[in-house]
Amino acid sequence: MSLFTPADGILKTHLTWDELQNGVFKAFGADAKFGPNKDVKDIGAGNGCLISPDWKSELKNVPQIFIVKICSQLSMVENQAIMENKDFINEDLIKQFENYVKQNHNVEVCLYELLKKYDVTDIPTPKIYFTQAFSEENPLNGYIIMEYVGDGTLYHLSDNISPEHMSQVMKALAKLQATGMKFTDDEKAHFQNHPYIVLFSKMLNEQGSNGFMTMLRQFGGERMKDKIDRLESVLPEVLDIKLIQEMPKSLGMEPVLCHGDLWATNLIWKNGASELELKAVIDFQNAHFGCPSVDFARIFCACMGSKDRKDNWESLLEKFYTYLEKELGAHNMPYTLDMLKKAYRLFFPLGAFLMLPMFGPTLHTINSNTDVEYKTKALMVMFEKAEGLLEDIYDFHQNNKQQR
Template identity: 40%
Template structure:
């Protein structure tokens, strides 16, 4: 990981002298909050910042701020979150894993880091634009944390991109090595190869070999982009990165209630099935996903019908289901690489019973995802070659549903 020597370099991957090595300072945050709330109150001597993003994401610092407000002249948030765009978490994890596994760290080349920085900046600015639009919707339509201030990257502001937002207490982030109960997932629907081989599982290694053979087909991004047009679906606003770590749940003691959807960096006009595949694959157990995906898709469609009212629906239920089947290989494949690093980071003690449970859940989820990626890829290839009839393509889901 790059060392900080002398004046801070003007990039997102070299440690600087701001909050947790970023370029964003206490003064930046204080001034933005004062302007946003039109207050003369200021941060006190006991102000405190906590990095709460460790293990929950690699493209930003998630900082919990306790400002210790002084001379409050109105109601102000006692705590809030600052999400700061940075590569420091990614570089730290990449360096640790490379050292531990004795492999080359390919993520610390200057070319890679500079290219990634351009992408990060673009995605951050997109996220802010999407938030600006979503905030215009009626309250409660989409669960969002309140945004107090958002700063885009510009030519005159090359290294300080961040969002200051509401702190939601009693929140549970459900990791990919945990499962969201089916009832809670219905709330979600309504609102909306090296690593694997070293995972210590022979079955995963074998399936990874199979996946590697079909990679060119899986990574046909042009075909994925054109899918809604080919099926005859109108494009709609999609989250673009709807997986377990971008969904916040509130644990009420009996079940999980949806609290907020976050990270709209990759929002775009596209096929909604891509969001559904990602969220089902990352949040549900393999058994629930296989058995209930059609039911959840039907729920999603029903919710959308209510929202659309008398207007024309952008697609039919069958088009949505077929787009799910055709989107599955690529979108599920994009979830799989996240499982290894997260488990490696958070399951360092294999003798711990809770960590054993996490590892078991992650392994089962990964094995079944790889199985289903291969299954749906073969199914879609047959369909493309005209080897599978309309009746067969619908009946084939029964093999995975256990029916």
């Protein structure tokens, strides 16, 4: 049995209702018993499932619905199935990643435990009710019971967030980095496996790179052919995975706590009358100590249109830096603002390239929608982002070469 094969549990995972009930007892107490009309709803790959417990008795201060994030590779298998090109994500790769997926789940569990230990309440995250890590005794059932942010909205690659609203993300990242600086050396040791080194060094071999370029051409068609050709001419130079690992030391930066997978669907927003409010940052399974530009490049590429990203990345980094200074107070800063900007420029070509694989599954979702008006608008946003990324990957790379 493995995480990438369907099972008889909740939503075809290995987690059964009886096993979840045991976790619920630990989270909410012995009276928190599922009723006969308990229900589960899949709310999207990577977002977990929504549990309606139908409590047998009336309970105080216990949620009537909650999220269970079940660690599984089934969504990866589904993405592989819908992609026309099988070289980028294939069955062998999925099997290789099982241990990686388990380790990442345990990283997220550890981070939530440390946020609780240090009484960190000002980083916007869902309430965590219970966590279960993988272990030798528990090889198949890693999961997290957490708050359902009912008034929240997820945005996607086909949406744009304004630079003004992105300031809230900058503030959350400043708080995350400042929190990481409180960790002991033993606690930091849990976050030393860099996800990009492990994950993409396997995915971006020659076969994977060729498969990805094929997928990119299918997405871009004739419209993006010239830009894709230009990118492909420098691709071996761009795919310098070790750059990320070596960058903090080479620039004189202290490694800081990074989210590691900060992109559009890992932010939950609340729509106000005229403002967006960042309600929660989620999915910390790729948290690690490394170069902060990993988070900035990824979130800017995913959430902002190309023009907004180009015009505002420097001012957003400057705003972030003032937030970090405020969070750290008298504590020494882990790097200078100039170092941060240089790290962003150096990492951008690789970071932006690693965002492009997400366009394939998102395009599939858009094309399956029957709302013509939505589809037209979403595709317009997607192509504007993708074309801008293709241009800037090449331009940043060439500028970086000239600066060396």
